[in-house]
Amino acid sequence: MRQLIEPWRHVFKLDPDRELGDLELEAICLSGTDAILVGGSTGVTYENTIDLLNRLRRYELPCALEISDLEAVVPGFDLYMIPMVLNTPDTAWIIGQHRKAIQRYGSLIPWELLLAEGYIVLNGDSSVARLTGADHSLSAEGAAAYAQIADKLMQLPVVYLEYSGMFGDMKTVRLVREMVENSQLFYGGGITGEAQAKQVAALCDTVVVGNIIYQDIQQALLTVQAVKKTPQMLWE
Ligand SMILES: CC(C)=CCC/C(C)=C/CC/C(C)=C/CC/C(C)=C/CC/C(C)=C/CC/C(C)=C/CC/C(C)=C/COP(=O)(O)OP(=O)(O)O
Ligand SMILES: O=P(O)(O)OC[C@@H](O)CO
Numbered sequence: 001m002r003q004l005i006e007p008w009r010h011v012f013k014l015d016p017d018r019e020l021g022d023l024e025l026e027a028i029c030l031s032g033t034d035a036i037l038v039g040g041s042t043g044v045t046y047e048n049t050i051d052l053l054n055r056l057r058r059y060e061l062p063c064a065l066e067i068s069d070l071e072a073v074v075p076g077f078d079l080y081m082i083p084m085v086l087n088t089p090d091t092a093w094i095i096g097q098h099r100k101a102i103q104r105y106g107s108l109i110p111w112e113l114l115l116a117e118g119y120i121v122l123n124g125d126s127s128v129a130r131l132t133g134a135d136h137s138l139s140a141e142g143a144a145a146y147a148q149i150a151d152k153l154m155q156l157p158v159v160y161l162e163y164s165g166m167f168g169d170m171k172t173v174r175l176v177r178e179m180v181e182n183s184q185l186f187y188g189g190g191i192t193g194e195a196q197a198k199q200v201a202a203l204c205d206t207v208v209v210g211n212i213i214y215q216d217i218q219q220a221l222l223t224v225q226a227v228k229k230t231p232q233m234l235w236e
C-alpha cells in the first residue's frame with residue numbers, strides 16, 4: 001500500500017459530516033488531485049461515510065478512509081489510514097481504540113489495505129486536539145523528536161503534521177522535514193490558497209487540503225496545480 005500513496009503530492013480531505021453538492025464534488029474529483037481522503041474528527045458515522053463513498057465511486061480517483069471512529073468503519077475503500085496520535089498522554093488515541101478495533105473486526109481486517117500514520121497534532125484550537133488532549137504546545141525540536149520516533153523507531157509509513165484549521169509554523173515543518181527520512185511526510189492544516197500550498201509543497205511529500213473546500217471551492221481547486229508545479233526541496 002505504500003506504493004499506492006507514494007505518488008500522492010496533493011490530496012483533498014472530505015469530511016462526511018459536511019455537505020458538498022454534486023457539482024462541487026465533481027470539480028474536486030476532476031481537479032487533478034491525486035486522491036481523496038475521507039475523514040473528520042467529529043460527527044463521522046457509518047451512514048454519512050458510506051453515502052460519501054458511494055458518491056465518490058462515480059470517479060476513478062483512489063479513495064482512502066482515515067478511521068477516526070470505530071462505528072464508522074466502512075468496507076469498500078481502496079485503503080484504510082489509521083491515525084496514531086503520538087503527542088497525546090491518552091493511550092486511547094495511540095493504541096487503545098486500535099486494540100478495540102482489532103478485537104472487534106478480528107479476521108475480517110484486510111491488513112494489506114491498512115497504513116499507520118504517526119500523527120503530530122499542533123493546533124490546540126482544533127477538534128482533534130481537544131478530542132485527544134494532544135500536547136500541542138511543542139517547540140519545533142519537540143515536534144521533530146516525535147517525527148523521529150515515527151520515522152526511525154516505529155518506522156511508520158506516514159508522518160502526519162496536523163494543523164487542522166490553522167496554517168502551520170514553517171520553521172517546525174522545515175525541521176521535521178530535515179529529520180524524516182523514510183516515512184512519507186503529510187502536512188494538513190489551514191491551506192486556503194496557492195501561496196500556502198506552494199510553501200508546504202516545497203517541504204512535504206503530500207499536501208492535504210480540507211476545510212477551504214467548504215468555504216471557497218475556487219481557492220481549494222487552485223491548490224492542486226500550485227502543489228503539482230512546486231518541486232520539493234532536496235534534503236541531504
Ligand atoms: C471488512 C472491513 C473493511 C473491515 C475493516 C477493518 C478495519 C479497517 C479495521 C480497523 C482497524 C483499526 C486498527 C482501526 C483503528 C480504530 C480507531 C478508531 C483508531 C483511533 C484513531 C484516532 C487516533 C482518532 C482520533 C482523531 C483523529 C486523529 C482523526 C483523524 C482525522 C482528522 C484529524 C481530522 C481532522 O478533523 P477536522 O474535521 O479537520 O477537524 P475540524 O473539525 O477542526 O475541521
Ligand atoms: O481542514 P484543513 O485545515 O485544511 O486541514 C486539513 C487536514 O489535515 C485536517 O486533517
Ligand SMILES: [Mg+2]
Nearest residue numbers: 015040210211
Ligand atoms: Mg475538517
